[in-house]
Amino acid sequence: MWIVIGTLGGLSLFFGLLLGYAATRFKVEGNPIVEQINTILPQMQCGKCSWPGCRPYAEAIIRGEAEINQCAPGGETAMLAIAHLLDREPKPLNAEDQVVADTKLLAVIDESVCIGCTKCIQACPVDAILGAPKFMHTVIAQECTGCDLCVAPCPVVCIKMVPVPLSLTTWKWPYPNSG
């Protein structure tokens, strides 16, 4: 028990330090507005906005090449926040994107089928998949952002996106349907 706690604690300390180091070393000195838009975006790096990640999308908005309603996972909340920030007219999401926004997903690997090819590990933008070559892989549920980038590369189709069930602590009061 203590060994496990010790090891995990040590590991998290190590990665924490590494992350801290990476954060200062690779600090991007960019356009402050791009930065602000980037902090509104959900950081899934999923590419659903048709840009290769959240920051590239933020930059595209500023260059005038992208609309403010292209981030499906961010949904209406992100769109409104960007509109507010840039003082632009809100632009409703298209219906499909709204559906994406409303369902939180989580990648699950069918461990009995996984051949340990590491393709998904290479695809995951947030290093949320654990595994080594020839060993089966698992998704760290807490870190998975639900971007689904790992699904397509899997040669044996063993990764599924499943909706995260609502719990008492994540449930939200709905928008009043009248008035």
Added chain:
Amino acid sequence: MRLWQFHGGVHLDGHKELSSQVPIAQANLPKFLIFPLLQHIGEPTEPIVHVGDKVLKGQIVAHCFGSDCSLMISAPIHASSSGTVVAIELRPVPHPSQLTAICIVIETDGQDVWTELNAIPDYTSLSPAAVREHIAHAGIVGLGGAGFPSHVKLRPQDIDTLVINGAECEPYITCDDRLMQECPQDILEGAQILRHTLGGTKRCIIAVEDNKPSAFQALSQVAQSTSVEVVKVPTLYPTGGERQLIKVLTGKEVGRAQFPASIGVVVHNVETTRAVFRAVTQGRPLVSRVVTVTGNGVDCPQNLEVLLGTPMREVLAQCGRKSDIEQLIMGGGMMGYALPRDDLPMIKTTNCLIASGPGELRVPPPLLPCIRCNACAQVCPIHLLPQQLYWHCKAKDFKRAQAYHLFDCIDCGCCAYVCPSHIPLVSYYRYAKAEIRASEREHKKAEQAQQRHEFRLFRVEREKKERAERHKQRAKGVDSG
């Protein structure tokens, strides 16, 4: 004693006489008891029993992470009767979401055998910290309906006034009223224990609304020769709100985003106080509570001492359930919410069940546009501008709603109650608060994701460099060799 007045408030039809005349009765022991793992505000608990285990009454069945609730905003859950754990599974729970949650289900054996109880014969010989830990272990949370773990509100330092809240200002609810009439001595002693736990407060005030003269009488009698003050406060909704009661009793305002403790006041409900008394002097953890079962949907509206985990259906049956119940509401007439079914368990925060008969509850009349009459602002006890809040929440402009102090709103419903256009104002505030909280959660997650992503870019870059380096080395080796 001089009293003050808080801003706004509304005079409501109490409907209390329905249930306030009959003494508290014991609810029957049900065949099955159901314990949701989250019955309070804070961290959920985790089961520490398994299916098939035999449990005794008062035994902890679900504990906080690390089994020490005194350090967390959480409270353990105790079996309320003896029997066998028959399931740990998803069950519908009383919650506005109408969702299911993990529950421990116990089949009772009918013996109702207690586990060994740890009473403290002389609490004054123990340090406040030790008594507080004992209270945390007993699973006590705010029984007035909010469910905030009580030991957390016993931690602060420099408290000079302890207020015992017996205002009970919400329509229909009479459980505190009956308890004050029938067990004033327990409440008084519980108050002394709380006082000790807070390091000996200078003052201790028990506040009772003036529509409960018998309760006031009973408490005054037992408190006569003590330093505890029993005070009658005017009946006005929401006097029972923590901040409102503090204002009425002390004239002090608790600042925005502050806790009462920051001005030296701590408030506990009367039934919570009784639970503390039982936990300390008898060693008895929180396994039951008094619940008002009322409304025209039952033949004998009354207060029952109910074992936690008892399905509502059984309690309704005991009170003579009629066939024409229109709505089942948990909580009072203002802040309660409708339940979709009657097989849900009674939990620590179930202070009242209203089974409404035909036409008993106000059906909201058709909605009209806001006429900017400002009636809502006149009754808001927090001095907010409900109309502005409404516009911003409706437009999903959460920044502005927050600038108008959305998070100070206590969901009391005074504004919606007086609104001539019948706008469900509180529903908008709840919606907006939930959205803001969720987006804060998501924001935190996004930040973590971004860090991980940046670290990954760094890692990939480093690996590429290392590989290039290796290639170079190898190439050199080939050259020279």
